[in-house]
Amino acid sequence: MTGVGVLVVGLLLCFAGVASLHLAVLASGFALGWLVAESLGGSVAVTAIVAACAAVVAWILSTLVFRAALLVVGGVAGGVIGAKFYGLLEGGDGNVVIAIVFVLAVAVLTGLATQRFHETALVWVCAFGGAGLALSGLARIWPSTLGFLRTPDTTAEAVIDAAAWIALGALGWSVQRRWLRRKATSKA
Incomplete structure (x- = not known):
């Protein structure tokens, strides 16, 4: 059941994060808390x-x-991206201190980019943060089959996980961009 909740929050962030700043904050905060607590066991x-x-x-x-x-x-959604990226790079064997520093660095850089480039960056951050969380949810739902989407053990699993993350994130980005365009044309 927990995997379903994580999947739903991830998909909301991935496909509708830019629609509501409150939704993006709550979903990103949930995602960051989940991924950090889960990675620490x-x-x-x-x-x-x-x-x-x-x-x-x-x-x-x-x-x-x-x-x-x-x-x-x-920053919060960037932390989700940093946690997912770190998981892809290190699998499940990473150093906790390095993981925290890496996640914080990505979070700060992503936060600064979002503040500077506003909705353009927010769409990317929400889409890829949500995609990473959604894949972790799928891994929880079917751990024997899709567990590698959370922590890949082999290079092939990491490549498949990265490809799935990029594909789902790009799809989320595309949906959110269309939503923003419709919103902009309805205001004009």
Whole structure:
């Protein structure tokens, strides 16, 4: 059941993240909390609690820091991207300190890019952050078949995981770009 929830949140972020800043913040916070707690070996219950808390904290931060909301959203969703990318590079054998530094670095860079380039970057960040979380959800639903989508063990699994992540992220990006274009033409 937990995989289904993670999959749904990931797909919402991937395909509708730019539609609502609140949705993007909550989904990104949940995703970051889930991926970090899961990678540190938390049980399903602890991981779910950490993810829910991270979602609330991310939402509170973005609400309190409205002027820097894009920085916060981009940073949180960038953390999801960093966690997914680190998982692809290291599999399941990575050093916790290096993982945290890597995720934070990607989060800060992504947050700065989102603050600078606004919706253009937000579409990319939401699409690829959501795609990474959705793949982790699929891995939880079918661990014996698709478990490698969470932590690939071989080079072939990492290549397949990366290709799936890129394909789903690109599809999410395409859907969100079309939504933004329709929104822009309806305002004109």
